[in-house]
Amino acid sequence: MxxxxxxxxxxxxxxxxxxxxxxxxxxxxxxxxxxxxxxxxxxxxxxxxxxxxxxxxxxxxxxxxxxxxxxxxxxxxxxxNLLPKDPLEFVKAVSIMSWCAAGIHPKLTQQARPERYCDLPESAASVQALGSHSLFEMLEIADSMLANREWFFDHFTSADTYFYWCFRRGTQFKPDLSHFTNCMAHMQRIEQRPxxxxxxxxxxxxxxxxxxx
Ligand SMILES: N[C@@H](CCC(=O)N[C@@H](CS)C(=O)NCC(=O)O)C(=O)O
The missing domain is CATH 3.40.30.10 (Glutaredoxin)
Structure with a gap:
């Protein structure tokens, strides 16, 4: 193949x-x-x-x-073993990945390309600030999901990689995300994988x- x-x-x-x-x-x-x-x-x-x-x-x-x-x-x-085998755990992983794709990702694009969200002159900062606000609400949820856990499930899955990409991309914009300590630790952990x-x-x-x- x-x-x-x-x-x-x-x-x-x-x-x-x-x-x-x-x-x-x-x-x-x-x-x-x-x-x-x-x-x-x-x-x-x-x-x-x-x-x-x-x-x-x-x-x-x-x-x-x-x-x-x-x-x-x-x-x-x-x-x-990139996604859980148990049917319910499997759809929970699909749910996290769908959230990354349809919930978190658009907020990252809002940071990178504010002109796609509003073309009024001088609106970029306001579009980005609104996007950050929603992004922070979602990262708070993710931070609590990752509390006292190594991965989202009992082993590493592609849901971890997808969320890692979202969080890493978020760190490339302002404001700073370091207070999401569980997300930060998750990012550092995943970056050790070969x-x-x-x-x-x-x-x-x-x-x-x-x-x-
Ligand atoms: N819904 C698509 C979104 C893919 C997507 O937006 N990719 C971005 C890069 S992260 C892209 O190609 N952006 C180019 C553009 O929008 O001009 C997916 O989940 O695969």
Missing amino acids: KLTLTFSPMACSVVPYVALTEAGATFDTLPVNLSKHEHHEPSYLKINPKGKVPALIIDGYPLTENTAIQIWIANQFPQA SVQKMLAYEKSVIAQFNKT
């Missing part, structure tokens, strides 16, 4: 990169430079007409939407490559 993951540094494509690495899958990557709008080029729109990363191309079929990609990887590589170390090194190499072009 041939697998190719479209990947952009800092973007949520880091989540499937980590999952595929945890699974021991053989995969290629297709780096996509979002700041050069490569995701709007016709060749990319053929892969994902929504113009987003990630897409996981499975034997020529581009699967989009991160939550679906995580479920596919977990099913395809069951030995990696799969995440590999992703961080790969991400760095893609940034260096983009800076040269």
Whole structure:
């Protein structure tokens, strides 16, 4: 089976990169430079007409939407135990990943791209402040979910990786998130995993490559 993951540094494509690495899958990557709008080029729109990363191309079929990609990887590589096997625990993990995708992620985009939320002149700071307020409410919930726990479930899952990406992305904006101590500890813990170390090194190499072009 041939697998190719479209990947952009800092973007949520880091989540499937980590999952595929945890699974021991053989995969290629297709780096996509979002700041050069490569995701709007016709060749990319053929892969994902929504113009987003990630897409996981499975034997020529581009699967989009991160939550679906995580479920596919977990099913395809069951030995990696990337999602809980118990049916109720499984849907709880899907619930966390859906929250990352549909709840938290849009608040991060609101920080990065306030002009997509309101085009009134000088509105950016206010859009960002409102976004931060909602983001903080969600991070408070996540912080209490992670209290006295290593992972969201009794073992590491892709719900941890997805939330890690959300929280790490949040730390790249203002205001500071360090008072979410359980989320911070979760981020530091996950960054010790060899799969995440590999992703961080790969991400760095893609940034260096983009800076040269
Ligand atoms: N609903 C999609 C969202 C994917 C998404 O928004 N990806 C961002 C990167 S984190 C992207 O490609 N942004 C490019 C843009 O919106 O211009 C998913 O969950 O996979």
